[in-house]
Amino acid sequence: VLAGDHLKAASDLGVPLTGVGLLYARGYFRQFLTPDGWQQEHYPQYDFYRLPLALVRGADDQPLRVTVEFPDQNVHCQVWRAQVGRVELYLLDSNLLENAPRDQGITDTLYGGDEEMRIRQELVLGVGGYKALVAVGKTPQVCHMNEGHAAFLSLERIRQFMDAHQCDFRTARQCVVAGNVFTTHTPVPAGFDLFPRPLLERYVSRMVNGLDLSFDKFMDMGRLHPENKDEKFNMAILAMENANYVNGVSRLHAEVSRGMFQDRWPDFPVEEVPIDAVTNGVHLMTWISDRMVHLLDRYVGPNWRDDAADREVWAAAADAIPDAELWEMRENQRGDLVRFCRRHMRKAMERNSMSPADMNAANKVLDPRILTIGFARRFATYKRATLLFGDIERLKAMIHHADRPVQFVFAGKAHPRDEGGKKLIQDIVQYVRAEGANSRVVFLEDYEMNVARHMVQGVDVWLNNPRRPMEASGTSGMKVCANGGLNCSILDGWWAEGYAKGVGWAIGNGQENPDENFQDWMDSQALYHLIENEIAPVFYHRIDGGIPRRWVDMIRESMRVLAPRFSTNRMVREYTTRFYVPAGRAYNARTQEGLAPARALLDWRDKVQANWSSVQIGSVSQLSSAQLKVGQTFEVEARVSLGALAPADVKVQVLTGHVGPNRDLDDLSVHDLEAVEQGGEGVVFRGSIPCDRPGLRGYRVRVVPYHEGLAIPTELGLVTWERVAD
Known part of the structure; x- marks a missing residue:
């Protein structure tokens, strides 16, 4: 979703960007729950010919093919093109009859297979992806590796540069690294792709030999501690070694990443580890509601669409939209969400052959007049989806409060192999059933963009309570800002830099306790206190006209400050001005005059090192x-x-x-x-x-x-x- 928002913003801004990825035959899984709340996965088969895709053809009008060398045989991929506004997205598909059945499955499912399948997918993405770009006539000056999965691109780019310029590995690398950008999205060491040497020797030996590089030196390019020959090969470090521009996806995440990788630059202060920050954003036109669009058209004018992330647009909207209309929009969107939840739950019950009585009960879940808090994301354990359930009696008192009731909408998927994440989902579902709380707490199955869109448009408050500092950025909460929603979050990821008094609420003060259980308890107590003593009282404080004036003031301030700041328009502008343009200039500077500047720089490096x-x-x-x-x-x-x-x-x-x-x-x-x-x-x-x-x-x-x-x-x-x- 973030990558898609990136491409859409590039189209809006006219940035000459081209996307490359894999086209999965069964894609991301669809989720359904068993009667006892356990997640099951279903992978529907996609018919690419019935999707907005075009098969790329060569000059002979035959489907374009790119080939990736594997140890047993070559793997062939055809290339599909999707048009994302003015930006082209090329997608590789290995599901071809000329490939062995195992190789056809490389682009079958996103989370399928083992460690060996993972390296096969990353070779197709990195090596095959760059070959596809060249095959369609694009030889980019700047390549952006989005996470370590794409790091093999850097080696293929060096190989092709060596062939094109008849130069050695060092000269080619000196040029290529200047034009590479790498973004890491991972806040913990366990999140990186690590491969053992025997697996790499099997799959990339021919590629490494073609670079005239010893395998020991290749392994050093992917180790945090090159002297440790038992250390596995880290794809993120390979990307960092071959990119002069590296960033995390929030300021705090960049700080955490500098600490993780400091051993690669042991003699420099951690602050100078070369990992910058570009905080993520969201594509506002993708997530903004029709009701908010109507208000912006009416009070700002239709030209706001020319740059939906313009600060002046949101300042004008915050100043011009009357309280009554802003609040009416919020009431209506909450009602839209409640009706959507009821329809969604009825469909889930039909799939499970529930009784008519149970299905009728779905028509009564939630109340369109009640303060509604949403929580939806990947159900990883560090995101602490059940933090709210630490004190059941206190939670029950909140949702059944006589004057200030609160209701909650949950959604999200666990990784197919994450048993802990699945247990969190089951705990929520079983709590709702055991306590008879389904009128106030619901879990929506099969979280995807349609569910997400209804939630970010309809909730009053978006809840985010990860264990700091493990949330690299987070983007879901950004989407509520343009829809008049507010955020309540741990000071982690984007909220660590976005929070200010009057735009939402911070859970805790950014503290990090080594005792995770104690930290969870402290954060849960802080969350209960916020809902009971700040959020609910402000929401229900109505003096005249039934409008919560202080709440509406917070909506205005959130719209004014956060909506334009945490947009992909701002994000892509930052990437362009701080990384893409400087990287392009550096690449051009090193490659002019028959590579003379690159060779001179190498001579200087050799002199300095000697x-x-x-x-x-x-x-x-x-x-x-x-x-x-x-x-x-x-x-x-x-x-x-x-x-x-x-x-x-x-x-x-x-x-x-x-x-x-x-x-x-x-x-x-x-x-x-x-x-x-x-x-x-x-x-x-x-x-x-x-x-x-x-x-x-x-x-x-x-x-x-x-x-x-x-x-x-x-x-x-x-x-x-x-x-x-x-």
């Missing part, structure tokens, strides 16, 4: 008082021995920061010194450093390689620090 051991910081002097006020400056002088390197080959820097309890520095600022004198004992570098923050501050001096062709300061991984006395 001579770096001779770089030493001889002495550091502070030429002004140690007692400073904010706004003052102090002078620092460092004498540095560079050996065979020139001052232009390095940057001598002062890192200032807050002094922690272990004398570590955090909250860092980096300042460059200038070479002012060169003599027999080295080069003197000097600079004026601002004191721009209060408190106990310290500094350290370091030397790092510098070349105008480097995309990131840590690209070589080299740094020399001044010696600090124990």
Whole structure:
């Protein structure tokens, strides 16, 4: 869904983007529940000829084929095209008669198969996907690997570059990494694809040999600790090694990712691990309700569609739409959701051959006048779907409150092999039945885009309570903002940067306790308190005209602040300006003049790496008082021995920061010194450093390689620090 929103926003903005993926014959599973609430999966077979897809054909009018080398035989894939607005999406399909039955199943199901099937799918996606791009006449300057599944693309791109330019692996890689972008979506080490060496030797040995690369060096490209030869190969690290632009999907997720991967840059502070952040967003026109569209047309004007994520659009809407009409829209959308839930549940009961009495009861679930809270997502254990059920008596008191009742709509799927996630779903279903709470708590089967659309448009509050910091971003809550809904969430993912007083509610204060059970208890108590003492009272506080004025004010502020900020239009603009355009320029710069800039940069790298051991910081002097006020400056002088390197080959820097309890520095600022004198004992570098923050501050001096062709300061991984006395 996020990738689709990305493509739609690129179309809206006119970004020349092309998507590549796999076309699964049975796709994502459909969910149904047994009478006791246990998830079952059904994989319907899709007829591609009856979908909005076109089979790509070559010049001979025959279906276009791309071939991926496997150890036993080659696998052939045909290519389908989907038109997403102005953006083309190419999808690979291995379900061909010329393939062996096992190979036909590579693009059968999303979650099917074992570790070996996973590597086969990723080879088809990465290697076959890049071949498909070239086959349809597209040779991109910039390639965006969305998660580590696509990392083999980087190797195929290098291979084709070597063939096209008749160059070696190092030269080709020097060019290709400049034009690669990698986004990680995973907040925990267990979420990455890891492959053992024997499996890789079987599947990629020929590809590695074709790159004129030893297999040991190839394995090092995918290990967090290359010296540990027992460590499995991490696809995310392969992608990071072959992309100069890397990001997480929220600020907090980028911070967590820098901590996970710091061992790859052991001599740099964790803040400088080269993982940036581009927070996810949602495609507003996909998720916004018809009722909200009508209000925007009426009070902002139809031109708002030209850029639905424009801040001025939402500011104008928040200012112009009258309270009565905004609240009427919310009441109607809640009613739409209630009616949808009743229809949806009746259909599920029909599938299970429930009694007429049970089916009649479905007509009475939920109340269109009651505060409605929604929770829908993948049922992974860290998302804590049952946090609300920790104190059953307190929950019962909330849903049956005489004056301020609350009702809940749940939906979501567990991974087919996640027994813990399935147990969470069953616990909710069985609670509802055991407590006779089905008039106030419902679980909707088969969560998909239609269910999601009704929920994000209809709920008053979107609930999200993951175990911090395990939610990389989350996007469901973003979708309610443009529909007049509010968020109540743990300060994790996007909400850690989106929350502000008046736009929703924060569960807890961002604390992380190593005792998970205690953390769960604390968060559940905070959630109960919010619903009982803040959310429900504000929702039901009606003085005049039956309108909850404070609630409507919060809707306005959420629309004004959050709707445009957490949109894919903003997200794609960020990717374009911060990654795509700079990566394209860097790629072009390295590939011009017969690759001369790339070869010169490699020669410089070789020189620096050969001579770096001779770089030493001889002495550091502070030429002004140690007692400073904010706004003052102090002078620092460092004498540095560079050996065979020139001052232009390095940057001598002062890192200032807050002094922690272990004398570590955090909250860092980096300042460059200038070479002012060169003599027999080295080069003197000097600079004026601002004191721009209060408190106990310290500094350290370091030397790092510098070349105008480097995309990131840590690209070589080299740094020399001044010696600090124990």
